[in-house]
Amino acid sequence: MALMSESDLIQLVSRIVSEETQLDLELVSPDKHWATFGLDSINSIYLLEKLENELGVDLNPLMFFDYPTIRTFSAHILTLRSS
């Protein structure tokens, strides 16, 4: 993870979003709001758990709303890792 680029991270988050929502990966755009994929305060919790386990970071559920797209969320995770 430490060496992961932003685009790799975006791909990884997109894959997990696709798995969790059962949407085709090509439909999961990194610049659309989570809600576009049917994600909300309920189903985001398990998604965040998967991401935490895969990335080894602590993700507070409020972060999901602070960074409402895959791209902004991934960029934030990178800042968490570097700090």
Added chain:
Amino acid sequence: MTKLWDPYGTGNRPNPYPMYDRLREVAPVYRSQSGDIVVTGYQEVKTVLLDHETYRVGNRYEWIERQVRYLENREEDLTAIMAAMNSFLVQMNGHSHKTTRALIVDAWDNKQVNHIIKNNIDDLLSEVDGEFDLIQDFAAPLPVMTMANIMGMPLKDYQFLKNQTSNLIFSLDMYTSFKTLVRINEAAQALIGYFNDYITYRIKNPSDDLTSKIIALANQRDLGLTNDTLISICIFLFMAGEETTINLIGTGAHNLMLNRDQLEKILNSDQTFDDAIDEALRFESPVHLAGRIANSDSTLAGIEVKKSDTLTLCIGAANRDPRQYPSPHLFDIGRKAKNHIAFGAGLHFCLGSWLARIQWKIAIKELFNRFQNLDIQSEPEWNPMLSIRGLKSLHVTTNQ
């Protein structure tokens, strides 16, 4: 970019008040990034607390219920949380709230608790001297022991009960992660098991304790409560009685040590003592955030609230609203802050407020009479929870 609602932001845990001030100034009613409506103004919070028709309680229970159902499809079983919470008074509405509350209030006929509290304080304070942690060694065990006494449980169980309830209390917090939910579920299972055995024991061996009285009165009123309901009522009562008072004693003692002139004043006069309790409650409200759900569309301070919206009521911010309290960030027992909303308002007004007050008064008196030079040794550490605010540790020295 500074986010207006940023409870986990740097520095906002130990001191959320600058964030509340900014938020209240821009919008005392504010739709946050999660879609929830955050209310920081005193009048606005009070309006919601008193309007039982437009707003209901139960936002945590409803959220957890939806979460547990969702996780069932992921083959994760967290149903014990729901079982533990199903009769949490603080999450109940309408008729069931009314009858359950009346059951507890009426059964709780013995308010002679001073000697219980004094004995527990003597036990705890005889163990400390020199340097100690005012929270872990005093403020935290005291209300747990008192609730165990009142409810008739053996005192030897209090450490187990403390450990479990300090996890279960997170069921009432916001933004709970999956890992936290798993921890809450384990605590729920442990407490359900404990209270199942305990209630079964008290049905066979009733005594003069509150648990026995609740069981008896429920039968007498023919309420038809199941064992599961009784278990949940008892878990809630126990947890509500201790988790909040811990924080009131902890932050209260802290603020009095920071304001020694006021400490001296209250130790010399019972009248000012009562003012000090209210100021301690206003200044660091233990129930810091409370939730409501809108039953219908409405407007609150010019903001549209839609049916099913969740509202986060910042009790701690409301009690520091400068429109209500001039110089709100000054700890001043002279202000006589009688109208604070630390115990809530309306139908859900804290039914244990009398116990919190008595316990605070005796705890503070005994503590500072015994250790007159008691002083802060290092910066306190705050708890991670948002909804219940308090200190995790406060190292002090008796200087003797």
